[in-house]
Amino acid sequence: MSQRGDPRAERLDEDTADTVAAAGRFRLYMGAVAGVGKTWAMLDEGWRRHQRGSDVVVGFVETHGRLHTAEQVRDLEVVPRKVVEYRGARFEEMDLDAVLARKPEVALVDELAHTNVPGSGRHVKRYEDVLELLAAGISVISTVNVQHLESIADAVETITGVAVRERVPDWVVRSAGQLELVDSSPEQLRRRMVHGNIYPAEKVPQALSGFFRQENLTALRELALRFVADETEEDLLAFLERHHQAVVWETTERIMVAVTGAPGIDAVVRRAARIAARAKADLHAVHVHDDEAPRVKGALAEAHTVATDVGAHWHDVQASDPALGLVRFASDHQITQIVLGSTRRSRWHELTSGSVVRRVLRFAADAGIDVHVIARRDHRGDAEAPSAPDARDQN
Numbered sequence: 239m240s241q242r243g244d245p246r247a248e249r250l251d252e253d254t255a256d257t258v259a260a261a262g263r264f265r266l267y268m269g270a271v272a273g274v275g276k277t278w279a280m281l282d283e284g285w286r287r288h289q290r291g292s293d294v295v296v297g298f299v300e301t302h303g304r305l306h307t308a309e310q311v312r313d314l315e316v317v318p319r320k321v322v323e324y325r326g327a328r329f330e331e332m333d334l335d336a337v338l339a340r341k342p343e344v345a346l347v348d349e350l351a352h353t354n355v356p357g358s359g360r361h362v363k364r365y366e367d368v369l370e371l372l373a374a375g376i377s378v379i380s381t382v383n384v385q386h387l388e389s390i391a392d393a394v395e396t397i398t399g400v401a402v403r404e405r406v407p408d409w410v411v412r413s414a415g416q417l418e419l420v421d422s423s424p425e426q427l428r429r430r431m432v433h434g435n436i437y438p439a440e441k442v443p444q445a446l447s448g449f450f451r452q453e454n455l456t457a458l459r460e461l462a463l464r465f466v467a468d469e470t471e472e473d474l475l476a477f478l479e480r481h482h483q484a485v486v487w488e489t490t491e492r493i494m495v496a497v498t499g500a501p502g503i504d505a506v507v508r509r510a511a512r513i514a515a516r517a518k519a520d521l522h523a524v525h526v527h528d529d530e531a532p533r534v535k536g537a538l539a540e541a542h543t544v545a546t547d548v549g550a551h552w553h554d555v556q557a558s559d560p561a562l563g564l565v566r567f568a569s570d571h572q573i574t575q576i577v578l579g580s581t582r583r584s585r586w587h588e589l590t591s592g593s594v595v596r597r598v599l600r601f602a603a604d605a606g607i608d609v610h611v612i613a614r615r616d617h618r619g620d621a622e623a624p625s626a627p628d629a630r631d632q633n
Contacts, residue, residue, distance in 0.1 A: 264372055265379045266350065266414040268466065270458040271450070273436035274422040276381035277301065277348055281310035283379060284346045288314055297345040297371070297378075298332035298364075304435065314346075322358040331358040334367045337376070344377045351386035351406040365410045384462040387411060397457045400449050419466045424455035491519035495577040496564050496598070497545065498525070499537040503579055504544045506612045510577035511548035513610065517575075521550040524567050526560040561597035569605050576602055577610045 265283075267276040277299060288294040296316040301308040317340055320333040331354055337345055352364040361367050368378050385394040391402040411417070422430075428450060430436050437445055495510035497503055507523060514521035523545035525538060545552050557563025568576055581595050595611060602609045 263377045263416060264368070264414045265377075265416040265418070266411060267379070267381045267418050267420050268411070268462060269381070269383055269420045270422070270462040271383060271385070271427065271455060272302075273427055273430055274420045276383075276420045278307050278310050279418075279420050280346055280348065280379050280381050281307070281312075281314070284344065285310065285312050285314055287344055293343040295337065295340060295342040295345055297337045297347045299346060299348045302436075303438065306435070315342075317345075320358055322355050324355050324357060329355045329358070331355055332364065332367060334359050334361070334370065337371060338374055341374070342376060344379060345371055347371070347378055347380045350380045350382040350410070351404045353404050363406070365406050369410070382406060382411060384458060384465060387465070390461055390465070393461070394458065398449055398454045417466060419462055421459070421463070424452050424459065427455055428452065491517040491575060492522070492571065492573045493517065493519045493575050493577065494522045494524055494564075494568050494571070494573040495545075495550070496526075496579070497523050497538070497541050498579070499535065499541075500579060501537070503537065503541050506577065506579040507541055507544050507550065508548060509612050510610075511550065513575070513577060514550075519574075521545075521548065522553060522571065522573065523550040524553045524555055524564060526555045526557050526563045559597075561594045561601055564598055565601040565605055565607070568602065568607050573607060575608045575610060577612060580611050580613050 267279050269276045281296075281299065284294045284296070294314060296311060296314050298319065299311065299316075317333060317336050319330040320336070322329050322331055332347065347364065347368055350365050350368060354362060354364060354367070359367070361370070368380055371378050384390055385398075385402050386404055386406050387408055388405045389408050391405050394400075394402055427436070428446060431442055431446060431450055434442070491514075493510060493514040495507055497507065510523075511521055523541070525541075542552060553567065555563050555567050557566070564576065567573070576598065578595055578598060581593055599609055599611075
């Protein structure tokens with residue numbers, strides 16, 4: 239997966255691309271909350287790699303007193319931790335220099351979002367330790383809970399009422415070559431909590447009535463599922479763009495609305511946004527360039543504003559044939575549904591000049607893409623009208 243949205247990710251690409259590639263992998267196990275089995279899965283994979291002959295060490299693992307998790311360490315080599323005194327107390331942290339000096343093929347490093355104890359090393363956050371290991375050519379397997387992602391932490395605080403103090407930038411998580419969700423149903427997690435498999439017995443009642451409430455666990459699980467699904471979708475689209483441009487894979491809905499300077503196009507964009515929202519799909523607003531008059535340019539600017547307001551991705555496309563340009567864009571971007579505004583041209587104009595709508599219907603049917611033709615409204619209202627049958631029903 240590529241790193242996006244942070245200049246530090248770009249620097250990591252430039253400075254350590256060769257060494258990270260040589261390291262082979264950054265693998266990350268993600269979960270909705272504590273107790274789903276992330277650390278268990280990390281240790282199990284490390285031990286299996288060790289059994290196959292890989293040089294694997296435990297850089298840092300936090301068992302939280304869970305016997306079954308501790309048993310998963312088995313005969314793996316554990317790099318001794320660094321002991322640090324801070325404010326009169328003793329803490330243990332990963333000894334980054336010791337792991338670097340040991341230089342294993344694979345290091346297991348638990349809790350990616352962890353904040354290091356001041357004075358324990360040169361980095362504030364554990365994810366920075368992980369990046370240094372990767373840059374040194376060491377593969378890393380790590381764990382993280384979805385609530386610790388920077389883009390999600392605020393939403394989790396609102397949902398649960400619990401402050402999320404330890405956070406990790408999204409670009410670090412997205413830089414993982416392999417991201418795997420360790421999933422568990424809310425009911426199963428609460429049973430594990432009652433049986434003492436997550437927290438000590440004295441903490442169970444407070445956890446079940448607080449952070450581990452059924453509705454909280456359901457919401458956190460959905461956030462984790464959606465994040466991993468988005469990552470998978472981006473990887474799939476990149477693969478299809480490289481290998482299967484002419485084939486539409488309907489793994490999820492992807493909606494495109496064709497934007498022109500015609501009156502009423504803003505209502506068509508809003509209608510497309512409602513279709514996309516119901517399908518929980520991204521919306522792409524596509525305009526095919528030609529020589530627009532000033533009046534048309536003004537309408538396009540208004541449509542662009544509406545598209546931005548409804549969260550659509552705007553695209554300007556150069557094509558001599560508008561219908562062909564629209565369908566080619568749809569095919570290239572794995573669009574599953576195209577939304578068009580109906581034409582207001584006269585029947586004579588359509589017969590002499592050809593109908594863009596009819597040509598889109600024909601081209602889209604050949605490409606296996608469904609088409610909705612939306613009745614245009616004037617500016618006095620935005621009432622919904624039923625869409626036409628898809629392209630394959632209109633031939």
